Amino acid sequence: MASKLLRAVILGPPGSGKGTVCQRIAQSFGLQHLSSGHFLRENIKANTEVGDMAKQYIEKGLLVPDHVITRVMMSELENRRSQHWLLDGFPRTLVQAEALDKICELDLVITLNIPFETLKDRLRRRWIHPPSGRVYNLDFNPPHVHGIDDVTGEPLVQQEDDKPEAVAARLRQYKDVAKPVIELYKSRGVLHQFSGTETNKIWPYVYTLFSNKITPIQSKEAY
Numbered sequence: 001m002a003s004k005l006l007r008a009v010i011l012g013p014p015g016s017g018k019g020t021v022c023q024r025i026a027q028s029f030g031l032q033h034l035s036s037g038h039f040l041r042e043n044i045k046a047n048t049e050v051g052d053m054a055k056q057y058i059e060k061g062l063l064v065p066d067h068v069i070t071r072v073m074m075s076e077l078e079n080r081r082s083q084h085w086l087l088d089g090f091p092r093t094l095v096q097a098e099a100l101d102k103i104c105e106l107d108l109v110i111t112l113n114i115p116f117e118t119l120k121d122r123l124r125r126r127w128i129h130p131p132s133g134r135v136y137n138l139d140f141n142p143p144h145v146h147g148i149d150d151v152t153g154e155p156l157v158q159q160e161d162d163k164p165e166a167v168a169a170r171l172r173q174y175k176d177v178a179k180p181v182i183e184l185y186k187s188r189g190v191l192h193q194f195s196g197t198e199t200n201k202i203w204p205y206v207y208t209l210f211s212n213k214i215t216p217i218q219s220k221e222a223y
Helices: 018-031 037-046 047-057 066-079 092-099 115-124 164-187 198-210
Strands: 007-011 032-035 084-090 108-113 128-129 134-137 192-195
Touching: 007 018, 007 164, 018 032, 018 084, 018 108, 018 198, 032 037, 032 066, 037 047, 037 066, 037 084, 047 066, 066 092, 092 164, 108 164, 108 198, 115 128, 115 164, 164 192, 192 198
Parallel strands: 007 084, 007 108, 032 084, 108 192
Antiparallel strands: 128 134
C-alpha cells in the first residue's frame, strides 16, 4: 500500500449525493473532507477579506468567481500539506483545476452520474440549514422534527434554486462547466465514474476503489 499522501476530488451535480459519499469516504479512510462551501461560509462568518468578496456575489445570487474560490481553497490546502484529503465542490471549472495543478497532482477523481429525474426529485425534497450548510432530504435523511434543524432547533429553508423550475437550469449549467474538467481528468487516467440512483448501491464500488489506494480504518458495512 502506497505511503504517499492521497489527493482525491469528488465531482457531481447538485443533489447527486456528493456530501453523503464524502462523509463516508472521510470516515472509512481517515481523509480530511474539504468542502468549498464550508470554507466559504467560515470566511464569510469571520469577515475575512475574501469572505466579504464572496458574500457580495452570493447575496446577488451569483456564482462565486474562480479567483475568489481559488484563493480560499489554496490557503486551506497550504495548511494541509501533510494530510490525506478529499476535495468537494472544487475544482468546478477548468481555471480552478489549473490552479490546483500548480500545487499538487491528483490520485483519484470521482464523478457521480445520477439520472436527471432522480436529481430533480431529490432537490425538490431537500431542505437546508443555511448557517451550517446541513442538508436534509425528506425521503432518506429527514430532520427529527419537520422543518427544524436537528442540532440548533432553527428553521430549515428550501433554497430558491432547489425549486423545480430552477433545477433544470442549474443542472445544465453544472454540465457545461464540469464537462471540460471531467475530460481533463479522464485524459490523465485518474477519473472514475459511478452511475446509479441510490447512494447505498454506489458506495461499495467507491469503497473498493479507495481501498486499492489507502488502507481503510472502517469497513464499508459500517453504514
